Amino acid sequence: MDISKILEYQKLDSELFKIEKSLRDNEDKKIVNQMQQNAKIAQERSFKLDEKAKELEKEFSVAKNQYEIQRKKMDEIFAKDIDKLSKEEVERLVKLKDKLSQNLAILERNFAKLAESMNSLLSDFNKTKNAYQMAREQYSKSKLNFDKAQNEVQPRKEEISKQLANLEKGIDSKIIEAYKKRRAENIFPVVVPLTSNCCGGCRVELSMANLSKLKDEKVLTCEHCHRIIYAKD
Ligand SMILES: [Zn+2]
Structure with a gap:
């Protein structure tokens, strides 16, 4: 088997791989992803806070x-003419008044607690809103930079792809298929020489059986890293 063509293909493809890698490793792209995540978290948080606000409103x-x-019951007691009541009725009213006073005190404490919860909710809301806005701003800035970086390399990427498609026509379909599979997994280089009886990619030593198979067939798939190994003449 003639492996010079696939090696030529790989040599050209290495430029494309480098371009793709630089885009994958692009700092602005990482920020774009991170800010998308941050904005999503802030949005979810604001939904939760909104629900909490509705609950507090109901409680209030x-x-x-x-x-x-x-309060109304209390007012009714105060409106009564004590002189016209019997002693038992007065005692009953005094007890009721005490009970109502207690209830009112509890409710006042509840109001204070609710007000506190609302204040902290409001401050949480503002923090979340700021976090969201910051994420959106950083996202827009980095997105612009990343799009620019992408646009800059796009013509060269297309040119290489076209040339690769041409080269592909002269290569064994099984080899090119295996090559593309590894390449899609970001394994590079895909085609490696046998080096001191080891895979030139992952350095794992080949068994005697595989060495003789390689000698016969000229190419062999590495059992360890699945690269295509070829024997240098
Ligand atoms: Zn290997």
């Missing part, structure tokens, strides 16, 4: 109703 309205009911 329940407490307010209870407060008004107790």
Whole structure:
């Protein structure tokens, strides 16, 4: 088997691989991904805070109703003409008044707690909003930079791809298929020489059986890294 063509193909492909790697490792791309994540987290947080705010609103309205009911009962007691009541009725009213006072005190404490919760919720809301805005701003800036970097290499990428497609026509389809599979896994180089009876990619030593197979067939798939090994003449 003539491996010079696949080696030529790989040599050209190495430039494409480098371009792709530089885009994968692009710092702005990493920021873009991170900021997308941050914005998503902030959004989820704000949904949760919104739900919490609705709960607090409900609690507040329940407490307010209870407060008004107790207040009204209290007013009714004060409106009564004590002189016209029997001793037992007065005693009963005094007890009721004490109970109502206690209830009102509890409700007032609840109000204070609810107000505290609302304040902390509000501050959490503002922090989340700021985090979201910051993420959006950083995202836009880095996205612009990354798009620019991508656009700069696009013509060369297309040129190489075209040339590769041409070269591919002269290569054994099984070899090119195996090559593309490894390449898609970002393994590079895919085609490596046998070096001191070892795979030129992962350095694992070949068995005697595989060495003789390689001698016969000229190429062999490494059992360890799945690269294509060829024997140098
Ligand atoms: Zn290997």
